[in-house]
Amino acid sequence: MRKHIVAGNWKMNTTVPEGVELAKAVVAKSAEVPSDVELIIATPFTHLYPVNEVVKGTRVALSAENCADKAKGAYTGEVSVDMLKSTGCEYTILGHSERRQYYGETDEKLVEKTKLALAAGLKVILCVGENLEEREAGKHFDVCNAQTVNVLKNFSAEDMKNVVIAYEPVWAIGTGKTATSEQAEEIHAYIRKVLADMFGAGVADDVTILYGGSCKPSNAKELFAQPDIDGGLIGGAALKAEDFIGIALSF
Numbered sequence: 001m002r003k004h005i006v007a008g009n010w011k012m013n014t015t016v017p018e019g020v021e022l023a024k025a026v027v028a029k030s031a032e033v034p035s036d037v038e039l040i041i042a043t044p045f046t047h048l049y050p051v052n053e054v055v056k057g058t059r060v061a062l063s064a065e066n067c068a069d070k071a072k073g074a075y076t077g078e079v080s081v082d083m084l085k086s087t088g089c090e091y092t093i094l095g096h097s098e099r100r101q102y103y104g105e106t107d108e109k110l111v112e113k114t115k116l117a118l119a120a121g122l123k124v125i126l127c128v129g130e131n132l133e134e135r136e137a138g139k140h141f142d143v144c145n146a147q148t149v150n151v152l153k154n155f156s157a158e159d160m161k162n163v164v165i166a167y168e169p170v171w172a173i174g175t176g177k178t179a180t181s182e183q184a185e186e187i188h189a190y191i192r193k194v195l196a197d198m199f200g201a202g203v204a205d206d207v208t209i210l211y212g213g214s215c216k217p218s219n220a221k222e223l224f225a226q227p228d229i230d231g232g233l234i235g236g237a238a239l240k241a242e243d244f245i246g247i248a249l250s251f
């Protein structure tokens, strides 16, 4: 059976001391959350090592927000998967729409990053999702299909045990405009069908697919009640421990 996951993506927010305090607050409240819900916090690179000191040995797992598409060497400013692994982190987010939109992240680069991450023993949270223009043109299924297939066609059913997918419609991110539970479920079920065609129904059934985009305590329950929505990737609301845990209590 697939896991329920609530993951917080801190994006480029908090200083290191603020991040350490936020992580402590999340850990302190985490006992309230049923044990079958996995909690993950994804922090900026600078925070990973000190935040790991806070979360290690607790039920809160640590994630990076990105990784380099090269293993090591003369790539100034980049952070490799081995570096991430050495901080104690277990996951990395890849392909977030903000990276696709502002930093030229392509599906080709995501293939390289995913290969490196999985080989290093990191689990990957792969983000897909259409922008407003694509949604209005009725292209949302095609966009999600292409983003999913272009990357995952390079991986095996075995690899999929370490891949989580996050469907994040770009028009819902940070806008306060959540996809309705019907809109989200429709795409989640579609992505699961795409995975079933690629890897078989058994594998597709075991992949955790998260929803992201203005998810908050007030709307999480309805979203998480949908059969193919297995949790959330949370931006703004993950910056307050109370809201983040409130979302995790919505299963």
Ligand code: 13P
Pocket (backbone or CB within 6 Å): 009, 096, 168, 172, 173, 174, 175, 176, 212, 213, 214, 215, 233, 234, 235, 236, 237
């Ligand atoms: P918001 O929850 O702030 O809309 O962000 C969602 C997101 O991008 C998580 O990765």
